[in-house]
Amino acid sequence: MTQLDAADDALPENAVHFAYPASAMIGDYLRSAAGLAPTLFILATVSLGDVATAVLGGFAAIFGAFAIRTALRHGTSIDMDAGALRASGWQQTVITWAELDRVKLAYYSTRRDRKSGWMQLQLGAGGARLNLDSRLDGFEQLARQAAHAAAERGLELSDATAANLQALGVRVPVR
DSSP states (O other): OSSOOOOGGGGOOSSSSEEHHHHHHHHHHHHHHHHHHHHHHHHHHHHHOOOHHHHHHHHHHHHHHHHHHHHHTOOOOOEEEESSEESSSSSEEEGGGGGGEEEEEEEEESSSSSSEEEEEEEEEOOOOOOOOEETTTTHHHHHHHHHHHHHTTTOOHHHHHHHHHTTOOOOOOOO
């Protein structure tokens, strides 16, 4: 018995395309702008001491880095087929299913009642690493295919990863 027994877990023959939709990224763009704009405005218009300038400059750097990270993620394109997962954007990453050695699916809650949050899928094959979050269109399908490939490779999934896969509707047998 394989680690996954869902009938629709077979890897696709033709490439499937995934991307982060603008509607999912708008919140991150707004958060980065809400922090970066006032910080830069204050730095540009108010005469500050060295410590205050350093602190505000640090905040500007953090919000700027968040804006760049958001733009890079938004520009990332994912193609998946029976042989590999290919991410293209500012950097090319290829995760070959036959060399898959890491699958971790984590859930990050934004509320204490755990009713709201997001998932992050971490995949690795050799030196290649890829982190994807649940805002990606088709995330569930991608996680399902990654779990299927992990089962084919005989990779042991952590209890948390197995529970998160089950929350997505991927059946994982009890060990």
